[in-house]
Amino acid sequence: MKILIVIGDGMADRSADELGGKTPLQYAKMEFVNSVVKDSMVGLMDPIAPGIRPGSDTSHLSILGYDPFEVYTGRGPFEAAGLGMELKPGDIAFRCNFATADDKLIVKDRRAGRIKEGTQELVKEINGMEIEGVKFFVKPGVEHRAALVMRGGNLSPYVSDADPHKVGEKVKEVKPLRKDAEFTAKVLNEFLKRAREILSEHPINKERISRGLPPANILLPRGAGVVPELKSVEERYGIKAASVVGIPLVKGICRLAGMYCADLPTATGSYDTDYEGKIKKAVELLKNGYDLVLVNYKAPDLAGHDGDAEKKVWVLENIDRGLRHIEGEDILFIFTADHTTPCNFKDHTGDPVPILIHGEGLRKEGVEKFDEISVIKGSMRIRGRDIMNLALNYAGYAEMFGA
Amino acid sequence: MKILIVIGDGMADRSADELGGKTPLQYAKMEFVNSVVKDSMVGLMDPIAPGIRPGSDTSHLSILGYDPFEVYTGRGPFEAAGLGMELKPGDIAFRCNFATADDKLIVKDRRAGRIKEGTQELVKEINGMEIEGVKFFVKPGVEHRAALVMRGGNLSPYVSDADPHKVGEKVKEVKPLRKDAEFTAKVLNEFLKRAREILSEHPINKERISRGLPPANILLPRGAGVVPELKSVEERYGIKAASVVGIPLVKGICRLAGMYCADLPTATGSYDTDYEGKIKKAVELLKNGYDLVLVNYKAPDLAGHDGDAEKKVWVLENIDRGLRHIEGEDILFIFTADHTTPCNFKDHTGDPVPILIHGEGLRKEGVEKFDEISVIKGSMRIRGRDIMNLALNYAGYAEMFGA
Numbered sequence: 193m194k195i196l197i198v199i200g201d202g203m204a205d206r207s208a209d210e211l212g213g214k215t216p217l218q219y220a221k222m223e224f225v226n227s228v229v230k231d232s233m234v235g236l237m238d239p240i241a242p243g244i245r246p247g248s249d250t251s252h253l254s255i256l257g258y259d260p261f262e263v264y265t266g267r268g269p270f271e272a273a274g275l276g277m278e279l280k281p282g283d284i285a286f287r288c289n290f291a292t293a294d295d296k297l298i299v300k301d302r303r304a305g306r307i308k309e310g311t312q313e314l315v316k317e318i319n320g321m322e323i324e325g326v327k328f329f330v331k332p333g334v335e336h337r338a339a340l341v342m343r344g345g346n347l348s349p350y351v352s353d354a355d356p357h358k359v360g361e362k363v364k365e366v367k368p369l370r371k372d373a374e375f376t377a378k379v380l381n382e383f384l385k386r387a388r389e390i391l392s393e394h395p396i397n398k399e400r401i402s403r404g405l406p407p408a409n410i411l412l413p414r415g416a417g418v419v420p421e422l423k424s425v426e427e428r429y430g431i432k433a434a435s436v437v438g439i440p441l442v443k444g445i446c447r448l449a450g451m452y453c454a455d456l457p458t459a460t461g462s463y464d465t466d467y468e469g470k471i472k473k474a475v476e477l478l479k480n481g482y483d484l485v486l487v488n489y490k491a492p493d494l495a496g497h498d499g500d501a502e503k504k505v506w507v508l509e510n511i512d513r514g515l516r517h518i519e520g521e522d523i524l525f526i527f528t529a530d531h532t533t534p535c536n537f538k539d540h541t542g543d544p545v546p547i548l549i550h551g552e553g554l555r556k557e558g559v560e561k562f563d564e565i566s567v568i569k570g571s572m573r574i575r576g577r578d579i580m581n582l583a584l585n586y587a588g589y590a591e592m593f594g595a
Numbered sequence: 596m597k598i599l600i601v602i603g604d605g606m607a608d609r610s611a612d613e614l615g616g617k618t619p620l621q622y623a624k625m626e627f628v629n630s631v632v633k634d635s636m637v638g639l640m641d642p643i644a645p646g647i648r649p650g651s652d653t654s655h656l657s658i659l660g661y662d663p664f665e666v667y668t669g670r671g672p673f674e675a676a677g678l679g680m681e682l683k684p685g686d687i688a689f690r691c692n693f694a695t696a697d698d699k700l701i702v703k704d705r706r707a708g709r710i711k712e713g714t715q716e717l718v719k720e721i722n723g724m725e726i727e728g729v730k731f732f733v734k735p736g737v738e739h740r741a742a743l744v745m746r747g748g749n750l751s752p753y754v755s756d757a758d759p760h761k762v763g764e765k766v767k768e769v770k771p772l773r774k775d776a777e778f779t780a781k782v783l784n785e786f787l788k789r790a791r792e793i794l795s796e797h798p799i800n801k802e803r804i805s806r807g808l809p810p811a812n813i814l815l816p817r818g819a820g821v822v823p824e825l826k827s828v829e830e831r832y833g834i835k836a837a838s839v840v841g842i843p844l845v846k847g848i849c850r851l852a853g854m855y856c857a858d859l860p861t862a863t864g865s866y867d868t869d870y871e872g873k874i875k876k877a878v879e880l881l882k883n884g885y886d887l888v889l890v891n892y893k894a895p896d897l898a899g900h901d902g903d904a905e906k907k908v909w910v911l912e913n914i915d916r917g918l919r920h921i922e923g924e925d926i927l928f929i930f931t932a933d934h935t936t937p938c939n940f941k942d943h944t945g946d947p948v949p950i951l952i953h954g955e956g957l958r959k960e961g962v963e964k965f966d967e968i969s970v971i972k973g974s975m976r977i978r979g980r981d982i983m984n985l986a987l988n989y990a991g992y993a994e995m996f997g998a
């Protein structure tokens with residue numbers, strides 16, 4: 193069997209008053225999911241460990257079989273990989289905003305007016321700059337978003353953010369958080385100063401000012417992390433793996449795990465994503481040489497952060513509609529969440545998430561519904577890091593340990 | 596939300612014949628607990644690991660998030676801390692009895708007639724004694740109980756007890772249990788000899804003999820342990836923590852964990868404790884600056900050791916009466932046991948214990964009753980060391996790991 197892992201990002205929830213005390217999953221009409229749940233194995237999963245509040249990054253690392261406590265130092269490397277930057281183990285990477293500051297370095301707009309065009313042009317003179325043996329690479333993403341990578345020398349990820357995270361405050365000097373990060377902080381501050389000088393004088397920014405638009409005259413890096421040396425999914429498990437993912441953060445994780453990232457322009461990483469197209473694409477990849485495909489739907493997490501339980505129900509029903517394209521295929525289907533994003537908490541929590549594993553010829557546990565409460569009657573009580581082994585086992589790829 | 600953790604010490608049990616095959620928790624009328632259980636998350640917890648028989652000390656260490664296999668070498672340090680002794684990491688501490696021995700060092704009374712008065716006087720000349728660079732501190736507790744602390748030099752906790760644990764046997768010479776404990780055993784034997792000489796000549800003992808009472812003429816240390824370097828709950832989790840505990844052993848653990856120990860004279864650590872006052876006190880602390888309060892009720896464990904299932908039912912119903920003072924408060928309520936003390940075994944066992952987590956806006960699992968058997972229908976299957984992370988997650992204090 194081929195393996196399809198579908199992650200409803202932040203899909204798990206708590207009992208919601210506006211849904212009569214039900215969770216969105218309990219409330220939603222999940223026709224496809226509830227048509228296969230009886231013939232599935234179900235249960236609860238702690239994405240990292242009981243009570244640990246996962247980020248989408250640390251959780252996806254776990255689900256792909258890595259130990260985030262070992263490989264994760266910050267979000268930067270995964271964002272940078274998500275933008276398609278070439279990374280080497282040991283590189284230090286940051287998320288980065290183009291922003292607007294005045295002469296006294298007071299931040300006027302953290303997003304430079306959500307600048308739409310010209311960022312490729314803006315970074316041309318900055319990208320590749322070298323200071324004391326350290327090379328700096330900047331790659332713009334959507335709107336004001338970018339990633340910054342430092343390579344070479346004796347670098348450390350333990351440096352503070354330049355981003356003050358608030359308009360009206362001064363751009364922060366990057367500080368070393370540990371003694372061995374002093375050099376990193378020093379060259380990064382020097383780079384940011386030179387970049388500021390270049391950006392301030394850039395024709396694109398002069399033109400923005402003349403049009404009354406905030407200039408993208410500073411870079412604000414945050415979320416430093418060191419690029420880990422990840423053994424690829426193929427090396428570790430001997431299978432070819434791909435992903436159908438909208439958001440750069442999770443894309444970056446899949447890329448660093450050596451997975452092919454399908455390019456599906458209609459996968460927006462938002463409410464308006466192509467719910468059906470993502471599964472169609474995944475099934476196509478599984479028919480064309482890939483043994484495992486991971487699909488991430490970001491929308492349920494957005495509804496959780498927005499505190500909108502009814503929207504979450506709508507999103508879940510759309511996902512269910514997408515999942516119908518699995519029908520009739522010889523696929524091991526794993527459906528779960530990377531974490532809980534309760535609509536009444538509006539952020540990730542460390543609650544366990546429901547999980548379902550369905551495939552021909554496996555155990556049928558007879559649980560009637562797929563939601564946070566119903567799956568308690570199922571057999572599983574696992575952690576995120578168990579998924580890959582379970583997938584390989586049930587799909588028939590696992591090697592025997594012993595004889 | 597504030598966090599209230601209530602530990603029914605040894606509350607969990609096995610099916611008891613005298614209760615018609617029910618456990619005390621199944622049999623007891625737990626009105627408050629069973630009124631909130633439906634809206635709670637429930638399950639079973641292995642205080643340390645499946646099948647491991649916990650002491651109250653190792654279990655409470657686990658529940659507070661420490662690894663007892665790492666920090667626990669013996670009971671002494673926690674008893675000493677429970678008596679309010681100032682301890683430093685590396686100190687070697689013992690529980691200690693004042694006892695009565697004859698000229699040939701045969702133990703005549705392991706408790707010196709449960710001596711009521713004069714122990715403060717008796718230790719005056721002994722406390723602070725120095726031998727070969729090692730200082731000895733003795734602090735009396737209730738009746739014949741005391742703690743002994745050794746400080747300085749190259750000390751080891753791997754020494755045997757002087758206490759023969761039996762009347763009619765000779766006081767034991769302290770033996771090194773490992774090569775590196777030879778010095779510790781030598782100076783401790785020398786200290787015990789000098790203490791014996793001082794105590795034998797002490798006016799209080801001469802007066803006791805004249806009144807026909809057994810003299811407190813020897814010290815019998817046991818339960819050697821090294822004082823661990825514990826990062827406080829506040830340092831580890833960023834919350835202010837307090838406890839309402841009757842017995843010195845658990846008090847000592849809370850103190851070494853940097854928690855405030857409330858002074859509640861009516862909390863006796865016995866059957867006659869102030870069941871309601873303890874919860875009232877805890878609620879008061881939570882309203883006055885503390886984020887987490889741990890309450891320990893010792894009485895269920897006593898009933899277990901006494902093999903008295905009906906008494907245990909009575910104790911549990913009293914605890915339930917105390918718990919009603921939580922009602923209406925904005926509190927994350929965690930109710931569990933530190934271990935099982937089956938009335939038909941009369942000692943701690945390694946069976947899993949029931950646990951309940953209740954708070955506004957969390958998942959409602961719909962389980963109907965709180966007892967060892969009913970909670971199997973709930974979601975949790977955790978270990979003691981998960982509790983702190985779960986508490987922080989559900990109360991909304993947990994930091995996110997990742998982004």
